[in-house]
Amino acid sequence: MYYQLIGNNMIGSDIGIILPTYREAENISKLIDDIENLKLNTSILVIDDSSPDKTAKIVQEKQNKYSNILLYVRPKKSGLGSAITDGFKIFLSSKQAPKYIVTMDADYSHNPKDIPQLLSSMYEADCGIVIGSRYCKGGNIIGWPFTRKIISRIANFIAKFSLGLKLHDCTSGFRCYSATFLKAAVGNLHSQTYEIQIETVRQAVLRNFNVKETPILFVNRKRGKSKLTWTEIQSYITYTLKAISFP
Ligand SMILES: Nc1nc2c(ncn2[C@@H]2O[C@H](COP(=O)(O)OP(=O)(O)OP(=O)(O)O)[C@@H](O)[C@H]2O)c(=O)[nH]1
Numbered sequence: 001m002y003y004q005l006i007g008n009n010m011i012g013s014d015i016g017i018i019l020p021t022y023r024e025a026e027n028i029s030k031l032i033d034d035i036e037n038l039k040l041n042t043s044i045l046v047i048d049d050s051s052p053d054k055t056a057k058i059v060q061e062k063q064n065k066y067s068n069i070l071l072y073v074r075p076k077k078s079g080l081g082s083a084i085t086d087g088f089k090i091f092l093s094s095k096q097a098p099k100y101i102v103t104m105d106a107d108y109s110h111n112p113k114d115i116p117q118l119l120s121s122m123y124e125a126d127c128g129i130v131i132g133s134r135y136c137k138g139g140n141i142i143g144w145p146f147t148r149k150i151i152s153r154i155a156n157f158i159a160k161f162s163l164g165l166k167l168h169d170c171t172s173g174f175r176c177y178s179a180t181f182l183k184a185a186v187g188n189l190h191s192q193t194y195e196i197q198i199e200t201v202r203q204a205v206l207r208n209f210n211v212k213e214t215p216i217l218f219v220n221r222k223r224g225k226s227k228l229t230w231t232e233i234q235s236y237i238t239y240t241l242k243a244i245s246f247p
Pocket residue numbers: 019020021022023024047048049077078079080083104105106107109220221225226227228
């Protein structure tokens with residue numbers, strides 16, 4: 001059981017894309033192809049937690065086709081938050097670190113076609129974070145059952161309350177970060193799971209980086225299973241409540 005970085009960490013692209021994966025064998029191949037077809041100057045970093053469905057093997061096959069893919073294999077399922085933070089650390093420690101880092105789910109809920117819009121919002125405003133927002137004007141969610149919508153709305157309500165922000169969507173994982181902000185904040189990111197989305201916004205606010213939203217269309221996964229469990233929800237609630245008590 002060990003951590004392994006597979007691929008060339010000297011790629012030197014302007015944009016790094018982090019794809020956290022656990023059991024995404026049915027989604028990862030098309031997602032990588034569609035990101036590659038955008039023809040942006042990107043490096044793709046997949047953080048896989050030794051998915052039993054062999055997601056990592058599919059990524060390694062893609063590495064034979066594309067030279068800009070990195071794969072970081074962790075020994076066991078260790079949470080979305082730590083996967084994203086490990087991704088930030090790997091990109092930031094590379095010799096030619098990307099200027100911008102995009103995070104997105106690997107279940108095809110986030111459409112790669114929205115990446116250019118996230119980037120142009122970042123270039124326009126040069127802020128710390130641009131959030132791909134499902135709840136601002138122009139954003140939407142397709143295919144979620146009522147209960148999932150309620151969970152998301154409550155999670156957003158708690159987050160907005162604890163952060164005291166006017167953002168519409170604090171919990172979306174489809175984002176573009178500036179490397180300048182991440183360099184300042186990464187040492188303070190400790191989230192294990194989904195609360196990473198709140199912790200990063202909180203760090204931006206504390207450090208006076210602007211956070212902006214741009215609308216996205218979120219489509220419920222068609223293949224594979226959600227990893228959002230009660231343990232993740234508890235961890236999220238504990239974090240946000242602590243943020244209210246110790247702002
Ligand atoms: N490496 C890693 N990736 C994870 C982990 N948990 C979730 N992910 C990935 O994080 C992304 C988001 O997880 P999902 O299961 O789609 O959760 P969600 O999008 O918040 O919720 P749903 O709308 O129910 O799909 C997906 O790409 C997952 O494969 C984890 O523990 N480790």
